[in-house]
Amino acid sequence: MSVSIVQSGPARRKHRILKHGGLIFGAFVLGLVVAVSLAAPLLAPYDTAAQDLFHRRSPPIWHDWLFGGHRATWAHPLGTDKVGRDYLSRLMYGGRISLLIGLSAACVSGVIGTTLGLVAGYFRGWWDMAVNFAVTTRLSLPVVLVALVVVSVYGNSLPILVAVIGLLAWDRFAVVSRSLALQASQRDYVVAARALGCSVPHILLREILPNLAAPLIVIATLEMANAILFEAALSFLGLGVPPPLPAWGLMLAEAKEDIFFNSWMIFQPGLLLFLLVLSINMLGDGLRDLNASARR
Amino acid sequence: MLAYAIKRLLLAALVLLTVAAIVFGVTNSAMDPARGIAGAEALPTDVEAIRHQFGLDRPVPERFVIWLAAASVGDFGNSFALRDESVIGLIATALPVTLTLAVAALAITLLVGVPLGVLAALRPNSLTDRLCLMLAVSGQAMPSFWFALVLIVVFGVDLGWLPTSGVDEWRGFVLPSVALAYYAMPIVMRVIRGAMLDVLEADYMRTARAKGLRAGRRLLRHALRNAIVPLVGLIAVQFGFLLGGSVVIETVFALPGIGYLAWQSIGRGDLPVLQAIVLMIYAAYVVLTLAADLASVALDPRIRLR
Amino acid sequence: MSDPLLEVCGLSVELSGPPPVRPVQSVDLVVHAGETLCVVGESGCGKSLTALALMGLLPAGMRRDATTLRLAGEDLLGASANRLNDLLGDRMAMIFQDPMTALNPVLTIGEQLEEVWRRHRPAAPKAGRERALLLLERVGVPAAAARLLQFPHQLSGGLRQRVMIAMALMCDPVLLIADEPTTALDVTIQAQTLHVLATLRREFGAGMILVTHDLGVVARIADRVAVMYAGQIVETAPAAALFATPRHPYTRGLLGAIAVPGRQRPRERLSTIPGSVPAPTDAVRGCLFAARCPEVQPACTAAPVMPRDAGAGHFVRCVRA
Numbered sequence: 001m002s003v004s005i006v007q008s009g010p011a012r013r014k015h016r017i018l019k020h021g022g023l024i025f026g027a028f029v030l031g032l033v034v035a036v037s038l039a040a041p042l043l044a045p046y047d048t049a050a051q052d053l054f055h056r057r058s059p060p061i062w063h064d065w066l067f068g069g070h071r072a073t074w075a076h077p078l079g080t081d082k083v084g085r086d087y088l089s090r091l092m093y094g095g096r097i098s099l100l101i102g103l104s105a106a107c108v109s110g111v112i113g114t115t116l117g118l119v120a121g122y123f124r125g126w127w128d129m130a131v132n133f134a135v136t137t138r139l140s141l142p143v144v145l146v147a148l149v150v151v152s153v154y155g156n157s158l159p160i161l162v163a164v165i166g167l168l169a170w171d172r173f174a175v176v177s178r179s180l181a182l183q184a185s186q187r188d189y190v191v192a193a194r195a196l197g198c199s200v201p202h203i204l205l206r207e208i209l210p211n212l213a214a215p216l217i218v219i220a221t222l223e224m225a226n227a228i229l230f231e232a233a234l235s236f237l238g239l240g241v242p243p244p245l246p247a248w249g250l251m252l253a254e255a256k257e258d259i260f261f262n263s264w265m266i267f268q269p270g271l272l273l274f275l276l277v278l279s280i281n282m283l284g285d286g287l288r289d290l291n292a293s294a295r296r
Numbered sequence: 297m298l299a300y301a302i303k304r305l306l307l308a309a310l311v312l313l314t315v316a317a318i319v320f321g322v323t324n325s326a327m328d329p330a331r332g333i334a335g336a337e338a339l340p341t342d343v344e345a346i347r348h349q350f351g352l353d354r355p356v357p358e359r360f361v362i363w364l365a366a367a368s369v370g371d372f373g374n375s376f377a378l379r380d381e382s383v384i385g386l387i388a389t390a391l392p393v394t395l396t397l398a399v400a401a402l403a404i405t406l407l408v409g410v411p412l413g414v415l416a417a418l419r420p421n422s423l424t425d426r427l428c429l430m431l432a433v434s435g436q437a438m439p440s441f442w443f444a445l446v447l448i449v450v451f452g453v454d455l456g457w458l459p460t461s462g463v464d465e466w467r468g469f470v471l472p473s474v475a476l477a478y479y480a481m482p483i484v485m486r487v488i489r490g491a492m493l494d495v496l497e498a499d500y501m502r503t504a505r506a507k508g509l510r511a512g513r514r515l516l517r518h519a520l521r522n523a524i525v526p527l528v529g530l531i532a533v534q535f536g537f538l539l540g541g542s543v544v545i546e547t548v549f550a551l552p553g554i555g556y557l558a559w560q561s562i563g564r565g566d567l568p569v570l571q572a573i574v575l576m577i578y579a580a581y582v583v584l585t586l587a588a589d590l591a592s593v594a595l596d597p598r599i600r601l602r
Numbered sequence: 603m604s605d606p607l608l609e610v611c612g613l614s615v616e617l618s619g620p621p622p623v624r625p626v627q628s629v630d631l632v633v634h635a636g637e638t639l640c641v642v643g644e645s646g647c648g649k650s651l652t653a654l655a656l657m658g659l660l661p662a663g664m665r666r667d668a669t670t671l672r673l674a675g676e677d678l679l680g681a682s683a684n685r686l687n688d689l690l691g692d693r694m695a696m697i698f699q700d701p702m703t704a705l706n707p708v709l710t711i712g713e714q715l716e717e718v719w720r721r722h723r724p725a726a727p728k729a730g731r732e733r734a735l736l737l738l739e740r741v742g743v744p745a746a747a748a749r750l751l752q753f754p755h756q757l758s759g760g761l762r763q764r765v766m767i768a769m770a771l772m773c774d775p776v777l778l779i780a781d782e783p784t785t786a787l788d789v790t791i792q793a794q795t796l797h798v799l800a801t802l803r804r805e806f807g808a809g810m811i812l813v814t815h816d817l818g819v820v821a822r823i824a825d826r827v828a829v830m831y832a833g834q835i836v837e838t839a840p841a842a843a844l845f846a847t848p849r850h851p852y853t854r855g856l857l858g859a860i861a862v863p864g865r866q867r868p869r870e871r872l873s874t875i876p877g878s879v880p881a882p883t884d885a886v887r888g889c890l891f892a893a894r895c896p897e898v899q900p901a902c903t904a905a906p907v908m909p910r911d912a913g914a915g916h917f918v919r920c921v922r923a
Contacts (some may be wrong), residue, residue: 017336021434030479114399130367133307133311137315140315140578140582141315141318141579142541142574143540143541144543146319146574149323152563157371160575227435232439232441233439237559252445259449263449266442267446270439270446277437277439278434283432420922499700500703500704500706502659502704505690506657506659506690506696506698507690507691508687508718510721518706518709522706522708523706532883563778596707596708597708599757
C-alpha cells in the first residue's frame with residue numbers, strides 16, 4: 001500500500017538541504033581548511049621555526065577569555081609552544097602536512113587496491129584466490145605495530161610515511177572494486193567489448209573502471225580521513241613526520257609534556273585534527289548517500 | 297564440517313607464515329640489534345662476537361626458519377634487551393594489562409553502544425536518533441590519543457578524580473578504557489541501529505504483536521535476539537583491533553601492556569619480543585574470528601558451516 | 603439467531619498527511635459464532651488493511667476509526683490499550699499470509715507456540731507444552747514432539763502455515779482472522795491447508811474472517827461473503843446466494859470473469875471488467891464503481907451510495923438493487 005505524499009516547493013527544498021546537511025557542512029569545512037592551508041605562506045604571521053623566546057608558552061587569547069589572566073598577547077593569538085614558536089602559523093602549515101599525507105596515502109592505497117580488485121574480479125580463478133589471500137593477510141597484520149616497525153627501521157621521511165600508510169590501507173579498495181568488477185564483467189557492455197576484440201587493459205580501464213568511480217571516490221575520502229588519523233598517531237608517537245615540521249600530531253606530543261601546567265596546549269591541534277577528519281567523513285557519507293539515491 | 301575446519305586451519309597457518317615472514321624480514325634485514333646488546337662502549341670485535349653468538353650473522357631466511365622451528369615448540373628465547381628475561385615471561389606479565397583494558401573497553405562499548413543503537417532505532421529521525429548519530433560521527437572522527445589527552449586534562453588534572461598513569465588500582469583503567477571505547481562504540485551503535493531498523497519492520501514482529509506479547513518481551517526476545525547476529529562478527533573484529541591498537545593508549549597512560557612492550561621493543565631493537573608479540577596478536581585474531589563464526593552459528597540457526 | 607460474535611460498523615482506515623486518505627471506508631461486518639465470513643476482493647482493495655484494523659495491528663501512520671466495534675459483546679473502541687493487548691492472541695487471533703516471514707527465524711517452534719500460552723495463561727505455564735503438542739497433532743504436523751525443537755526454516759511452507767494455525771488456536775480464541783492464509787503456498791498444498799483450517803474452526807467453535815482474492819477459496823469455505831471494492835464493501839450475502847444471484851455489477855463482473863470449463867467457447871476471450879480501480883487519493887462522487895459499470899445511471903454519481911437490504915441477509919451497495 002503506497003500513497004505518495006506531495007510536498008510544496010519550498011518545503012521540498014528545505015527538506016533536501018537538511019538531508020544533505022552533512023555533505024554541505026563537510027564540504028564547507030574541508031574547503032576552509034584546504035584554503036587556509038594553501039594560503040599559509042600568505043596568511044601565516046610568522047615563520048614556523050621562528051622562536052620568540054620572550055613569549056614562550058604564551059596561552060591563546062581564548063584561554064584568557066575563559067579562565068581570566070593576562071598572559072596572552074595579540075602578537076600570538078593562538079599562543080606559542082615551549083620554545084616560543086607561533087601556534088597560529090604552525091597550525092596553518094600543519095594543515096598542509098595532514099592534507100598532503102592524507103591525499104597521497106589515499107591515492108597510493110587506491111591505486112594498489114583498485115588494481116588488485118580489478119584483476120581479482122575480472123580474471124577470477126587463481127588471481128581471485130591470490131588477492132583474497134593478500135587481503136586476509138593484510139587484515140591479520142597489526143597495522144600500527146607494523147607501521148612503527150617499518151618507520152623505525154627505514155627512517156621517517158615523508159615519502160616513507162606515505163608509502164607505509166598507503167601499503168597498509170588498500171584492503172577496502174580491493175574488496176569493493178573486486179565485487180564491482182565481478183558484477184561488471186558479466187554485463188553486456190563488457191561482453192560486447194570482448195567480442196569486439198578490445199584489449200584487456202582497455203576493457204579494465206575504459207569500460208569497467210569508470211563505473212567504479214563513484215563508489216571508489218567515497219572510499220577514497222574515508223581512507224583519506226583514516227590516513228590523516230594514522231599519520232597523526234604515528235607523529236604523536238614520534239615515528240611519524242620528523243620534527244621540526246609542524247605536524248599536528250607532533251604538536252600534540254609536545255603538548256603532552258606540558259600537560260600539567262599548560263593543559264591548554266593539547267586543545268588546538270587536536271581540535272583541528274578532529275574537525276578535518278569529521279568534515280572529510282561527513283563529505284564521504286554525503287557522497288555515499290548521493291550515490292545511493294542517484295542509483296534508485 | 298571437518299573439511300571446512302581443516303581448510304580454515306590451513307589457511308590460517310599459511311597467513312601466519314606470511315605475516316611472520318613479513319615482519320621478520322622487515323625487522324631483521326634492517327635492524328642491527330647486536331650493537332644495542334653489546335653496549336655503547338663495545339669494540340667492533342665484541343659486536344662481531346655478539347652477532348655470531350646470537351646467530352645474527354646468518355642470512356635472513358635461515359634465521360627465519362630457525363626462529364620458526366623454535367617458536368613452533370614454544371621456545372621464543374630471551375629478550376635481547378633484558379637478557380635474563382624470557383620473551384614469554386615478558387609477554388605474560390604484560391598481557392593481563394592489555395586484556396583487562398580491552399575487555400573493559402569492549403564492555404563500555406557494548407553497554408553504551410547497544411542501548412543507544414536500540415533507542416535510535418525505536419525512534420528513527422527523532423532528536424534521540426540525531427544525538428546518537430552525532431555521537432557516532434564524532435566518535436569516528438576523534439583521534440583516540442587526543443580524546444585520551446582531553447580526558448586526562450579534564451578528569452585527571454583539573455578535576456583530579458582519576459589517576460592518569462599506572463595501574464596500581466582499578467581506577468587507573470577507567471580513562472584508558474573510555475578513550476579506547478569511544479572509538480569502537482560508533483560502529484557498534486550504527487550496526488545495531490541498522491539491524492534493529494530492519495528487524496522491527498519484519499513480519500514476525502507483527503505476529504508477536506498479534507499474539508498479545510508485551511513490548512518488553514517483543515523487544516528483547518524477538519527483536520534484539522535477531523539484531524545481535526551481525527554484531528557478533530563485528531565484536532570479534534573490534535576486540536582484535538582493540539588488542540592490536542592499544543599501543544597509542546598504553547603509551548599515553550603509561551600502562552605496561554603488550555602495546556607498550558612492543559613500543560619499547562621497537563625502540564630497543566628487541567627483535568625476539570617484537571616477533572613473538574606479532575605472532576601472538578595474529579593468533580588471537582584467528583581465535584577471535586573462529587569464535588565469532590561459532591557464535592554466529594549458535595545465534596542464528598539458519599547458518600550452518602559449509 | 604444468536605448474538606453476533608463480532609459487530610463492526612463504519613470501520614475506516616485513515617492515512618495521515620495532507621490530504622488524509624482512506625484506503626478503507628465505512629465497512630460494516632457481522633460475524634456469528636461458528637460462522638466463516640470471507641472478505642473477497644482484488645489486490646489493493648483494502649481487505650488486508652481491514653483485517654489488520656480489526657486486530658488493531660495497523661502500521662504506523664495509519665489510524666482506525668469506527669462507529670461500532672464489538673467482540674462478544676465487549677466494546678473494543680473504548681477499551682484500554684492494556685485490555686486490547688490482553689485480547690490479542692487470547693480472544694482474537696490472526697493467521698498471516700506468509701508463514702516464512704511471519705515466524706521468528708531464531709526461536710524454535712515450541713518457544714513461539716508456548717509463549718502465547720504463557721502470556722495469556724500465566725497461572726498454568728507448564729500446560730502450554732501439552733497444548734502445543736495437542737494442537738500440532740490436530741493440525742496434522744507429523745512428529746510433533748520433534749518439531750517443537752525445530753526452527754521455522756526447517757519446515758516446509760505447508761507445515762509452517764499449519765504451525766501458524768496451531769499458534770492462533772493456542773488459547774482457544776472466539777474469533778480467527780486469516781489474511782490470505784493459502785496465497786503463499788503451493789497450489790497442491792492450498793486445499794489441504796484450507797481443509798485443516800475449516801475443520802479445526804468447526805471443532806473449536808470459533809468464528810472466522812478469511813480474507814482472500816480467490817473466489818475458489820470462497821466457494822470452498824465460506825458461509826457468508828463480503829465483496830470489497832476500492833475500500834468499500836459493495837455486497838454482503840450468504841455464500842450460496844452470492845454465487846447464485848449476485849446483485850452488484852462488480853460481483854457479477856468478477857463471477858463472469860472466471861474461466862469455467864464449458865462456459866466459454868474455444869478461443870473466446872474471457873470477459874473482463876473494463877477500466878481500472880480508482881486510487882484512494884482520487885476524489886470520486888457517488889458510487890466508486892460507476893466509471894466502469896455497465897449499468898450506470900445518473901443517480902449513481904449524484905451522492906455516496908449506502909448499502910441496501912435486499913432481504914435474507916443480502917446487502918448491496920447499489921442504487922439499482
